[in-house]
Structures are given as structure tokens and as C-alpha cells.
Amino acid sequence: MASVKVLIIEDEELIAEDMANKLTKFGYEITDYVETCADALESIKRTPPDVIFLDIMIAGEYDGIDTALKIKAIEDFPIIFLSNISDSNTLQRALATNPANYLKKPFTPDQLHISVQTALFNHAEKRKIGINDAIVENPEALVRKDKLFLKDANDTYRKYDISNILFIEADRAYCHIYMTDGTKLTQSVNMGAMSVKINHPNLIRVHRSHIVNIDNVDAVKGNVLILGKYEVIVSETFKEEVFKHLPPLL
Template sequence: MNVLIVEDEPNYADTLEMFIDELGYKLTGLAQEGQKALRLFRENPPDIVLLDINIEGELSGIDLARLFQAERPTPVIFITSYDDKETFERAKETAPHAYLIKPFDPQQLERSMELAMLRAFGSTHEDDVFEKDRHVILAKEFFFIKERNKLVKLTIEDILWVSVEDKYCILNTAEKKFVIRLSLKELADRLNPQVFVQTHRSHIVNIKKVDDIDLSQFTISINNREVPLGKSYKDNLIYRLQML
């Protein structure tokens, strides 16, 4: 899905841009005022427009919506601070697909975008002979991780350990690191608990890749690197290991 964002508040613009990237959609442009938005709309026609009503310049978001629809009917979702009836009635005349009040709920925005595309273009699953298997997980032995505009394959058994920084998980392999926006708990739910074990509040290790465990220093050695072993996790790790 190609998305055009028209928003003059930097914080909301950044949030929307990050949101579009996380959903795997393509951002065709970001405009703060009407004339630039029109130019971007014409140069690279989007599938959907996320549009603020009160923007910089002579054209309002409602004016833009009318111009967009006159040139090429395109789903529009208004994201605005205005919740008064008068503004809503004016916006309604442009037949938007949704009207969301700031601060918006990301889940509500995602659903509004999906419904807008469905209403505009119909189902995208026509002639899908595997429709009944849509929710079956493919190839549990590897992940695909989004890096810019590519999906990069990562074989799960190549993961040496996982660490956490802020809201991101870092998947460490012998060759490189992969950074994903996922909590440690969410990632752990996708890993085999017979192979991966939590050794610290911010670390999970692939037990097959462990070279040694220093019980005095509370560290684990993997590929010539040391990973912390939390005291509260040591007993569980020892209990689960086969020891002679």
C-alpha cells in the first residue's frame, strides 16, 4: 500500500511515518502544506492519504481532499484535533473513509486503513485457493526481518543470543545483528523453549551455541563473547541442562 501523509505537526508526522514503516507500507511522500501535498499526489499517486485538516498554507486539509477526489478518487483518512460538529460536517462532504481525532489510536488507524482499501478496491484475495490456510505459519525454522524495503531471511538456529535495548530486541548471529521492534516476551513466544532459554532479564541464549558457563562470574560464553547469567535464572538453567 502506497501512503501519502499530509501533517504539519512534526511529532505526529514522525509517528505516522514510523507507523507506516512498521506496517510494511510504502511512504510516497510527507507534506506540511497544501501545494507540496498536491505535487506529491500528482508525481507519485498514493493508494491512500492520511490527512490533517489544519495544515500550513492557504489550502486546508478539506480543500485538499476535494482536489484529490476531483483529480483521482483516492481513499482519505482525516486525522485531526478538531472534534466540533461544524468541522466534521465540512469534512463529511468530501466523503472520507475515516475521521480520527488526535491523539489517534494506532490500532484504530490500522483498521481504518484496511477498511478504506477494502471499500475502495474490494478484496485482494480473489482466486486464492489457499484461503483456508491463511493463518498457518510458514516455515517455522526461519524468520523474515524487514530491513528498509527488503525482507531478509534469518534462520532461527543461527541466532546465538538475543538481547534487549529499550523497546528493541537485538538478534545476534555470527555474521551480523538484526534489530527488531518487539518485546523479549513477544519474541520468546516465537522461539522453541527446548533450544532457547532466558538467562537474564534482558537476554535469551541458544543453548546449542553455548561454549561454557562460568558459575563464579555468572557469565555464558558464546562464539568468544560473554553473555550475562542472572543469579535468579541460574538454577533454572542448571536444572534444564544435561550434566554429568
Template sequence: MIPVMIVEDELIVAMELENFINSKSEYKLVARVNNIDDALYCALEYKPQVILMDINIKGKKDGITSASLIGEKINTTFIYLTAYCDENTVNRALKTSPVSYLLKPFNREELYVALKLASNTYHNLYENCSKVGDILLDKEFSFDSVNKQLILNGEFIHLTKREKELLNLLIKSKNSVVSIYDMENEIWPDKLPNENTRRTLVCRLRIKLNNKFIETIPAIGYRINI
């Protein structure tokens, strides 16, 4: 069964979603929460493959920001639920690559199609990919450039969104230097990071690559040698 989590603070909507999921034998509800703190905790605890996320959930962070945070920690898919479809909200939501965007009130047929799309997307991205990527780094590591997946000895290594962006950038320029300027503008286009943020990201990626491949070119940038 496909594990699903509901993040919704309207009780009636949440109950309708729960009843629908429970009526479908292919899905299993692993958590139903009404706030962002519980959503973050349950996502890490249960690792749902599909998350039904209310955009305007109560709290300091809205559903879009929370989806971005969750997506950096686990492999999952998002279906947004909202009563709003203004351009700014839609553009923010699209940056997190949701599978569907359902406007309230939605019907059961729309919900079922969205769930099928989400589960199929999860399967294609995280379960049905080749266990050897199209770019070989060495005998152990490879990279699936289509789905931005790092693979070690046939097993997927979880990367955060920015780790994926950095690795993809380095691999596209393999054996050539990527300048600090180009790296920062590619990964943080809206707000340039400080030096510590940049170095921390590189360090995290190095650890996941078992300290192989990435070379620092002092005061200039980085190069991946493969």
C-alpha cells in the first residue's frame, strides 16, 4: 500500500480526505495532522510517498514553505490543497514541483486522479529508475542525470534539493572549474549566501560522495574530477 499523509487544519476537509483514502485499498493513511510542526515530524517519522498539503495551514510557515523543507529531507510527492489560485501563490507552489494543485471544494474524482498521478510519479522517480545512472563517476558511484539521483552500488543516496543542484552543476561542467560566482547564482538565484553556507553545502555533498571527486580551487571555485 502507498503511504499517504494529510496536512489540513479544516476538520471537515481533513475527515473527508481521511475517509476517502481509507476507502481505497491501494492507499494507507500514515498520519493526519493540522499544523506544520507535526507535519515536519511525521514526514520524517513515516516517510509518506504522497503528502496532501493545505497551503494556508495555520502557523509561522505556510504549506509551500513546509513542503520545501520536507522535500529536502525525504523523497515524496505533494498534492496542494487550497482555496486560492492567485499568480504569486501558484508561482511559489510550482517551485516545489507539486504533482497536483486542487482548488477547494474539489470532488472525489479529482482527488483520486491526483493521488494516482502522485503515486505514479513517486514510482517513476524513486523506485523505477535504473540502479546505474547514465553518468558513471567510478565503479561505485553513478548519477542519474534525468532524475538528479546519486546512486552508490545500486542504492539511491538521498540528496537535498540544493545538493542535487550542486552535483548536477558540477557534473555538467565535469573536469572543468565551476566558479564561486556561477555556483552561487545557480543555486541561490534570489539571495546570495554567505561563505559559510556555501562551504557547508559543499562539505555535505562531499560526505555523501565519500570525500571523492570534488576538488576545491582556492579563491576560484570547485571542480568534479571524473
């Protein structure tokens, strides 16, 4: 029987190496251990794993939860979250991505082994009965042409013009959508999920916490976009792509 391939996404190198050594002793094949979302996506393209260990608090522009959503947008790999935190909001965000398992640090070799077997079993059962990823496949927000459909408190989808959106701001497990008329709409979905769901050329990710409507940018000051009375910072990670959309302002 072929070895189970394991990818480790952990920004503490000593922990990653220790995990790799322990898992290897159980016969698992470590495809890679990486520190950031970008490196993880590249590793997955090179060698698709059978299961992924993912630290919730990895370094870089995307945390582990956002990284999980980006991975699931490629393929629904079984993901085991790693964490030593007990913040309820963070845990809710993590659980909303429908992980295959969750392992609290520190852990023993046996716990690592059991978590892999449990994750593979849970993932197989989920596929057997046809359960899809709760966030990616059950959208609270949908884009159709130039309209954004948002679900309100009464579970009713309401239509908004994309042109009336200024920007979208992350707030833990929620997203706030700021409109040109001054209203603010709140959705029970995190930024990682929101960025996967909305697909419109004018809605551009500019920061870990922000998506802007590029057509509503009034001015640019350094790495700051000005939209009406609001200022949104463009992070280095997104800067090159963002400024491709703003030639008239440069």
C-alpha cells in the first residue's frame, strides 16, 4: 500500500521538523513543510498531499484559516488545524471551513498518528454522503454579472449593484460591506470565504483585511487608496496586482 502523503504548513521550523520526524516513524511520507500560504499552494501544485497539517497562526499575509480556504478552492484536501489558542472567535472561523480534524498543541506522536487516520476517515465519509464544504459551496454572497446578492437576517437574498460598493472589510468571522450611500452591510462570513465567493473584475483584494471596488477609488497616496472619506492601505503582497488596475491615477 502506498504511503500517505502529508504536507505540513507550520511557521515554526523546529515544530515542523519534529512533526515530520514523528510522522515518518509511522510510515507517512512528508511531501514538504512550508511556512506561508504562497509556499503551500506551490507545494500542493508540485506534489498533491493526501492530508494537510495547517497551523492556524502561520506568518505572512494569510493566516491558516484564509490559507485553508485558498487550498479548498483548488481541491477539498483533508485539513487538520493545529493551534495552541482557545479564542472562541478564531475557533469558530476555523470550524466554519469544515476541517477534517483539529489538534491542539502540544501533541504526542500517537496523537499525530490518530489525527491523520481520523482526518482521512472523516474526509472519506464526507465524500461518501456528498457533504460539500460549508463555506465555499454554500454562499452567503453571490455575484451575477454586475449584481451582488447578499443574504439578510430573514434568509432572503437581496440584490445590490456592484457599482455601489466602496470596499469590503474583514472583522474576524464577519465582513462589512461599505456602500456609496453611506450604509454598511454585515455578512456572517470571513474574508477568506468572501474573496473566494465574489468574482468580479472591479472587486480587487488589496490587503488581508480589505477588498475594494477599483472603480470607486478617488485618489492614491503612496500605498493608500482613498474612497470618499475612507482610506484603505494596499499591502506589499497585493501592491503589484492592484496598481495594474490604476494606470489613470499614476
